[in-house]
Amino acid sequence: MSKLSRDLITPLVRLEGAGVKRGGRWLVRGVDFSVSKGEIVTLIGPNGSGKSTSAKMAIGVLQPDEGRVRREASFRVGYVPQKLAVDWTMPLTVRRLMTLTTSLTRQEIVLSLDAVGIGHLIDAEVQNLSGGEFQRALLARAIARKPDLLVLDEPVQGVDFSGEIALYELITSIRDKTGCGILMISHDLHVVMAATDTVICLNGHVCCRGTPAAVSQSPEYMRLFGAKAGQTLAIYNHQHDHTHLPDGRVQHADGSITDHCHPGDGHHHDHHDGHHRPNLSETRRGEGVGHA
Numbered sequence: 001m002s003k004l005s006r007d008l009i010t011p012l013v014r015l016e017g018a019g020v021k022r023g024g025r026w027l028v029r030g031v032d033f034s035v036s037k038g039e040i041v042t043l044i045g046p047n048g049s050g051k052s053t054s055a056k057m058a059i060g061v062l063q064p065d066e067g068r069v070r071r072e073a074s075f076r077v078g079y080v081p082q083k084l085a086v087d088w089t090m091p092l093t094v095r096r097l098m099t100l101t102t103s104l105t106r107q108e109i110v111l112s113l114d115a116v117g118i119g120h121l122i123d124a125e126v127q128n129l130s131g132g133e134f135q136r137a138l139l140a141r142a143i144a145r146k147p148d149l150l151v152l153d154e155p156v157q158g159v160d161f162s163g164e165i166a167l168y169e170l171i172t173s174i175r176d177k178t179g180c181g182i183l184m185i186s187h188d189l190h191v192v193m194a195a196t197d198t199v200i201c202l203n204g205h206v207c208c209r210g211t212p213a214a215v216s217q218s219p220e221y222m223r224l225f226g227a228k229a230g231q232t233l234a235i236y237n238h239q240h241d242h243t244h245l246p247d248g249r250v251q252h253a254d255g256s257i258t259d260h261c262h263p264g265d266g267h268h269h270d271h272h273d274g275h276h277r278p279n280l281s282e283t284r285r286g287e288g289v290g291h292a
C-alpha cells in the first residue's frame with residue numbers, strides 16, 4: 001500500500017467505546033470517533049458533557065477506564081488548552097509564552113507568530129493582548145511543534161464575531177497548508193466552522209454526529225451574516241430524543257424517567273447505521289433547538 005493511501009485510511013487517533021470514570025461516576029462513556037490527516041472534527045455539547053475529557057483521551061493525557069484509544073505511533077500533538085495555568089501577576093512576553101513548555105529557536109518562534117499574523121507582537125506583554133491576539137498566540141505555540149494533530153479547546157473564546165470568522169479561516173488555512181488533522185472543541189452548540197468534516201455531539205456519550213448543514217449557502221443566511229460568514233460558519237441543527245438529568249437519570253421524549261437510555265434513543269451505537277443523523281435545516285445563528 002502506498003504511504004499516501006495508508007495515510008488517508010489510517011486515522012491519527014481513534015477512540016473506541018472509550019470512557020472515563022472518576023469517583024464512581026462516568027464522566028463520559030462509549031465515545032467513538034477518529035481523526036485522520038487533513039480532517040477537521042468538532043466536538044460540541046453542553047458544559048460538562050465531556051468534550052475536554054474526550055479530547056484529553058485522544059491525546060493521551062487521560063487514559064480510558066473502558067474501551068480503547070489507538071494512536072498512530074509517534075505522532076505529534078499541538079494542544080491549545082481552554083485555560084493556561086500561568087501566574088498572570090508576573091510579566092510575560094509573547095516570546096516567553098512560546099517557550100514556556102518547549103524550547104524553540106528564535107526562527108521557529110518568528111515563523112509561528114508570522115503564520116498566525118502576530119509577528120509584530122513578539123515582545124508584547126501577554127496581559128495586554130486582545131482576546132483574538134491571545135488565541136493566536138496560543139495557536140502559534142501549538143503549531144510551532146509542527147503537529148500531526150492540532151487540538152483546539154474552545155479556540156474562539158473571548159473573541160468577537162468577526163474575530164471568530166478570521167480565526168476559523170486561519171485554522172482552515174493551517175490545515176490546508178500542513179495537512180494536519182484538527183480536533184476542535186466548540187463553545188457553541190449550533191454554530192461550527194463550515195470546514196468541519198464531522199461534528200460529534202456529546203452529552204456524557206455521543207448523542208449524534210454528522211456534517212454541518214450547508215446553511216451557509218442559503219440566501220437568508222448570507223443576508224444576515226454576509227457572504228464571508230457563510231463561507232466560514234455553518235449551523236449544526238439537531239434534536240435529541242432524551243435528556244440526561246443532573247442525577248444521571250434519563251428523561252425520555254414521552255416524559256418517562258429511567259436510570260439508563262432506551263435502546264432506541266439517540267445513541268450512535270444503538271442505531272443500525274451507526275449514526276443518528278442530525279436534522280439539518282436552515283436556522284439562524286442563536287435560534288436554538290432543544291438540546292438533550
Ligand SMILES: Nc1ncnc2c1ncn2[C@@H]1O[C@H](COP(=O)(O)OP(=O)(O)OP(=O)(O)O)[C@@H](O)[C@H]1O
Nearest residue numbers: 022023027045046047048049050051052053054082
Ligand atoms: N478529574 C476529575 N474528577 C472528577 N470529575 C471531573 C474531573 N474532570 C472533569 N470532571 C467532570 O467531568 C465532566 C466533564 O467535564 P469536561 O471538562 O470534559 O466537560 P466539557 O464538555 O469540556 O465542559 P465545558 O464546556 O464546561 O468546558 C464535568 O462534570 C466535570 O466536572
